[in-house]
Amino acid sequence: MHWIKTLILLLLMLPLTQCGPGRRTAPAGDVVSDLVTNPNGRGQTVILEVPAGPSMNYPLMAVWLEDLGGNYLQTLYVAQSIATGTFRHGKQVKGHWEPGERRRPAALPRWGHQRGLQASDGLYLPEPSQPVPDAYTGATPTTAFRLKAKADQPLEHPVRIFLEINQSWDWNTFWTNAKYPGDEAYATSSQPAVVYSAVLDPSRPGEKVGLSLAGRSHHSGTDGLLYKDVETLSTALQIIGEASARIVD
16 A cells, blocks of 8 residues: 555645746636736827636736837837846745846747847846836736737837747646756746737727737747747647737727
């Protein structure tokens, strides 16, 4: 009977071995949280509706606009931890996680490179000395959410909205924790960030457009390219459901 007790103990411990610092199950249900950013912007309101997928568990996200030529226009929303360079579980002190500065280049590399602002350490990430303004940031949604963001200036031509999303510790059979030994950026990202996009036309206010999968980001954030080989992704494609966006006002 001893082996049975041992097996039960191992099964109880298994979920803990797959979790990172501060991991916990996101709230379930149909709750929709509202995020409001840049309320003093002079342009129209962009509304992004994102249902939770079965694998949503405190992901990091960025939402931004580009023109149809691929030029970055502005950020609509970015997770506060990325925006400030300070994470709730940023450093370990005597075996406990405490808030602190942490660099996560693999978290949202497409957004960072398109934004084009290089930090003092060479990374395309905000840092505590030069954070993203508070108007464009907010807490990480833990369930389905609706983002209402004002454009900085009136939108006169079609634009492309992007959503980049990344969830740490989501290893799978391809993106394993042994795939890139010694790559700390990859180790805190696991499956790469996923990018979705749609074209919004300000001449058609109120028209709801679904976001399509555009690709994945670099596994450790070395560049800001979009990679099309998404067949290796699993739960990363299940973080959110079918998102949609529209311009109002």
